[in-house]
Amino acid sequence: MLQIINIRENKEDVLKRLSIKNFKDAETIINDILELDNIRKITQKKGDDIKAESNSCSKQIGDLMKSGKKLEADALKIKTADLKITEKLIDDQLNQIELKLNNLLVTVPNTPNLNVPAGKVPEDNEVILEHGEKPTLYSNAKPHWELTSKYDIIDFELGVKLTGSGFPVYKGKGARLQRALINFFLDRATSNGYNEVQPPILVNEESGYGTGQLPDKEGQMYHASIDNLYLIPTAEVPITNIYRDVILKETDLPIKNCGYTPCFRREAGSYGKDVRGLNRLHQFDKVEIVQITHPNQSYKILEDMLDYVASLLKELGLPFRILKLCGGDMSFSSALTYDLEVWSAAQSKWLEVSSVSNFETFQTNRLKCRYKDANGKSQLAHSLNGSALALPRIVAALLENNQSQEGIKIPDVLIPYCGFNIID
RNA sequence: GGAGAAAUGGCAGAGCGGUCUAAUGCGGCAGUCUUGAAAACUGUUGUGGGUUAUACCACCGGGGGUUCGAAUCCCUCUUUCUCCGCCA
Numbered sequence: 001m002l003q004i005i006n007i008r009e010n011k012e013d014v015l016k017r018l019s020i021k022n023f024k025d026a027e028t029i030i031n032d033i034l035e036l037d038n039i040r041k042i043t044q045k046k047g048d049d050i051k052a053e054s055n056s057c058s059k060q061i062g063d064l065m066k067s068g069k070k071l072e073a074d075a076l077k078i079k080t081a082d083l084k085i086t087e088k089l090i091d092d093q094l095n096q097i098e099l100k101l102n103n104l105l106v107t108v109p110n111t112p113n114l115n116v117p118a119g120k121v122p123e124d125n126e127v128i129l130e131h132g133e134k135p136t137l138y139s140n141a142k143p144h145w146e147l148t149s150k151y152d153i154i155d156f157e158l159g160v161k162l163t164g165s166g167f168p169v170y171k172g173k174g175a176r177l178q179r180a181l182i183n184f185f186l187d188r189a190t191s192n193g194y195n196e197v198q199p200p201i202l203v204n205e206e207s208g209y210g211t212g213q214l215p216d217k218e219g220q221m222y223h224a225s226i227d228n229l230y231l232i233p234t235a236e237v238p239i240t241n242i243y244r245d246v247i248l249k250e251t252d253l254p255i256k257n258c259g260y261t262p263c264f265r266r267e268a269g270s271y272g273k274d275v276r277g278l279n280r281l282h283q284f285d286k287v288e289i290v291q292i293t294h295p296n297q298s299y300k301i302l303e304d305m306l307d308y309v310a311s312l313l314k315e316l317g318l319p320f321r322i323l324k325l326c327g328g329d330m331s332f333s334s335a336l337t338y339d340l341e342v343w344s345a346a347q348s349k350w351l352e353v354s355s356v357s358n359f360e361t362f363q364t365n366r367l368k369c370r371y372k373d374a375n376g377k378s379q380l381a382h383s384l385n386g387s388a389l390a391l392p393r394i395v396a397a398l399l400e401n402n403q404s405q406e407g408i409k410i411p412d413v414l415i416p417y418c419g420f421n422i423i424d
Numbered sequence: 425g426g427a428g429a430a431a432u433g434g435c436a437g438a439g440c441g442g443u444c445u446a447a448u449g450c451g452g453c454a455g456u457c458u459u460g461a462a463a464a465c466u467g468u469u470g471u472g473g474g475u476u477a478u479a480c481c482a483c484c485g486g487g488g489g490u491u492c493g494a495a496u497c498c499c500u501c502u503u504u505c506u507c508c509g510c511c512a
Binding site for chain 2 (some may be wrong): 040041044045047048049051052054055057058059060061062063065066073074076077078079080081083084247368376378
C-alpha cells in the first residue's frame with residue numbers, strides 16, 4: 001500500500017510512475033484519495049475537539065462531586081450527554097471515511113522504479129542477459145512429462161487419484177532429486193548469509209493482508225474455512241510477516257532470511273499447454289529468500305539477490321536469461337522485478353523459475369515494519385524477495401536438457417545430494 | 425475437547441471507577457565524575473493522528489457494552505499458563 005504522505009507530497013511523481021504500470025484512472029483515484037484524506041483530517045479534528053471538551057467536562061464533574069456540589073455536577077452531565085451524541089456521530093463518520101480511504105488505497109499498485117520499461121505485455125519485457133548454450137537434443141528426445149513416466153520418477157495420474165490434477169507424486173529417484181535440490185538451495189543460501197527459517201504453511205488473514213494477497217487475490221489461495229486459514233502460495237507470506245508490527249534497530253539491517261516450503265496455488269483459469277507436466281502445479285516446492293533492508297540499500301541488494309539466483313542456475317548448468325519486467329507485466333506490489341527463465345530444450349521454450357523483486361515500502365507500510373533511524377524516528381524499511389529457486393520447472397529443464405540414450409545425467413553439484421549420477 | 429487462572433510501556437511489575445498526563449525496578453540513551461572504563465549521581469526514554477510550533481486526540485491483548493468519566497465493571501473473541509482427557 002502506498003503511503004498517504006507520499007501521495008500527498010509527491011502527487012505528480014506518483015502519477016507519472018503509475019502510468020508506467022498502465023494503472024487505469026490513476027488521476028481520478030489519486031484525487032479521490034487526497035480529497036478523502038483531507039475530509040478525514042477535518043473530521044478527525046472536529047471529533048478530537050469534542051472529545052477534548054467532554055474530557056474536561058468529566059474532570060470538572062469529578063471535582064464538583066468531590067466538593068459536594070451535586071446540582072452543578074448534574075447540570076454539566078446534561079451538557080456532556082449532548083456532546084456524547086455528537087461525538088458518536090462524528091466517530092461513525094470518521095470510521096466510514098477511513099474505511100473508504102483504505103478501500104481506495106489498497107486498489108493502487110506500487111509505484112514502479114523509473115528504470116522499469118514501459119510496456120503492457122510479456123513481449124515488452126527487457127532481456128538483460130542470456131547465459132549458457134542451449135543443448136542440441138538427439139532425434140527422439142522427449143518432453144519431461146514423457147521422461148517422468150519412462151523412468152517412473154514422477155506420477156501425475158497417481159496424484160489425480162489422491163488429490164486432483166496438479167498434485168504429482170514424486171517417486172524413487174524423482175523424490176530423491178526433490179530432496180537434493182531443496183538441500184542444495186538451502187545450503188547455498190545459508191552459506192550466502194541467509195538465516196534459515198521453517199515457517200508455518202498455513203497463515204491467518206492478517207498475514208495474507210500484510211504481504212498483499214488479501215484482499216482481492218483470495219481466489220489464488222486455498223482456504224481452510226473452518227479455521228479461516230490460508231495455505232501459503234509462497235514462503236514470502238509467512239517469512240515477511242515475521243516482521244509485521246516490528247520496529248527494528250537500524251543496525252539489524254539488512255535482515256536476510258531463507259526458507260523452504262511447499263507452495264499452494266489454485267491457479268483458477270489456467271489451462272492448455274502451459275499446465276502440461278511440471279509447468280504449472282497446484283502444489284510445488286520452493287526455497288525463498290527474503291530481505292528487509294534500509295531504504296538506501298535496497299536496490300544494491302536487489303542486484304545482489306539477482307546475482308545470487310543466477311549463480312545457482314550456473315552451478316546447475318542450465319541455460320537461462322534474465323528479464324527486467326515491464327510495467328504491465330509486473331506484480332501489483334513490486335517496484336522493480338527481474339524474472340529468471342531457464343531453457344527447456346524439449347519444449348523449446350523459456351520457463352520462469354524465479355522472480356526477484358524490490359517492494360520498497362509497499363509491503364512494509366501494510367506490515368508496519370519499521371526501523372529507528374539515527375534521530376530516533378521510525379522509518380519504513382524496504383522488503384525484497386526472490387525465488388531461489390522454484391523446483392518443478394528446474395526439474396523439467398534438468399530432465400529435458402540432460403537426457404541422452406543412456407538416461408538423465410545429474411549435474412555434478414547435485415550428485416553428493418542425490419547419491420546417484422544418472423536416472424536410468 | 426473439559427475445568428480454572430491470567431494478558432499493563434524493551435523487560436519485570438504496581439494500579440481494581442475520577443490529578444493514570446500509568447508508580448517502582450531493570451535495561452537503553454545523554455550528561456557529571458574518570459587518563460579510559462566500571463560504580464555512583466543527574467536527566468531522558470512507547471506508537472500513531474494532528475499543529476509552523478504548542479495545544480489537543482487515540483491506544484493498558486482484539487472487538488463491543490455500562491458510566492458524565494474505564495487499565496479498573498460487564499459481554500465476547502484471541503492468546504498464554506495450570507490441571508484433566510486425547511495424541512505423533
